[in-house]
Amino acid sequence: MRLLIIGGTEFVGRAVAEEALRRGHEVTTFNRGVTAPDVPGVRPVRGDRAQDADLDRLRGQEWDVVVDTCGYVPEVVGRAARLLAGSSGRYVFVSSVSACVAWPKERITDDTPRYDCPADARADAGEYGYLKAGCERAVEEAFGDRALVVRPGLILGPYENVGRLPWWLRRVARGGQVLAPGDPDTRMQLIDARDLAAWMLDAAERGLGGVFHATGGNTTMGRWLAACVEVTGADAELVWVPDRFLLDHQVRPWTELPLWRPDLPEYAGAWEVETARAEAAGLRTRPVRDTVRDTWEWLRGGGEPVIHDYAQLPEHGIDPGKEQRILTAWRSRGAA
Template structure:
């Protein structure tokens, strides 16, 4: 199969390219060459999808069985790609987000849940991340003449993560000592490895499958306590987890998701965060590896790298993890309560 990957050098995109090459497919990548290096074995085409001449040259230069779009964030930009590549491929797989679903995370959702209202021709000023992702899905469905495959991942982890959630926890756990652990250690989570999304995406694209799929791990495939314990095991650190109640942390202005990544305080408007139906994707072939394997492989990738250099190259990393002084102050206040 001939696959065109828009993006393809960073995290999930890298995983998609690796999987496609592993399966023996002919892979072309189209990107600016700024975010990362293309993997050996691909045909790399340089260009900017927001430049009409670059997009036209790409479309004129080949035909593919499937397009996988990993770097579309604005509907009008995705619409331009869908129009340009219509007739040049049979399937357009767009990687959206569960954030495109308007009732998530307040409710348990499946593929029947509504998307945010957003025009397929909207610009970046017309909504936030989730709203615009919904518009991007509509752009593929409207402007691509072929199978439209919209994939809505949940929380993605794994080697080469460019967001910094799991790496920030691994960095903190590996330092050892008393570690601030948020909320309830038995709180169930629902995590998925980028490599499992990649395998599912390539398989469905090869089959010419269309439709919409929510993609995350099975509900309760780990807990916050087990997830942190996996990190202690792989790092071999002398670490003590100190579990601090949600309310205590919120009262001290600790930011969920960022200062303590993946911490979601219990609240009526977050009951569906870790309770997403993946029955449709599982029926179509989604298989997820154990979360402990994701933790181990991410540590193996991360542990010998220049962490400061990664942080400089990936600005989002600086937004994840609690400052040592603040962590120490909260632990002292918790001890003295």
């Protein structure tokens, strides 16, 4: 296939580029060339997708599949989709489960409604998930049933550009008592960027269209954190501290202790994403231990996360002094 990746250099886009080259596809990337280098073997076209003059560099070329990994603003995504609709077979848009109104409050099924963001909305029209829903519409308007909208849940793996698993691996590698959040049996879902990339390419090769939720690797907080201890070989002891205690000590869920969603009504559906449609279409995920191990190998080899601010998340990770204060308070609870 002739493949165009809009983006393609950091994490998911990078995994798509690597897998597509491995399969023998001809890969063009479109990015500004400022954040990270392209995968060797791709043909880069430089440009800012928000600038019409730059997008024009894609005019007059033909692709079997476009994979858009860096669409956040409907009006901007719509411009690329319209420009490419006549010259490209199919448009794969990487959205997010955040595009669903109910997530993370409620369990979401393959048919859960998305936000009603218009297809021509600008960046200031709303937040990340609302805008992703508008981006999905913009692609569907231009490509119709040739649009494949993929909504991943949490994505981890080598080259992760949010800094969630890298933070945990580095923290565990420092050793000692590690503040482990909540209940080790809390079920969670994640997908390795490489499995996501492979499945999107499978789906594109088979000419699939429609909306798919893509997550998996069903695991628990306890299992992937234990994998962090195992693969780092660290002398680390996980000290599990219940949600309520952490909340009472003003620990910020999801970011200060990355990946921690306490048992609160607003997160009740965080790890309850139905993926039946994608599984029926062949989605498979590797064991979580492999994702943890390979991310550690990547970090040990000098990998440095390019922290991407798409979700405008506050910096990840808890201050070491605060972590120690909470551990001390936990150990001495009830002593007073």
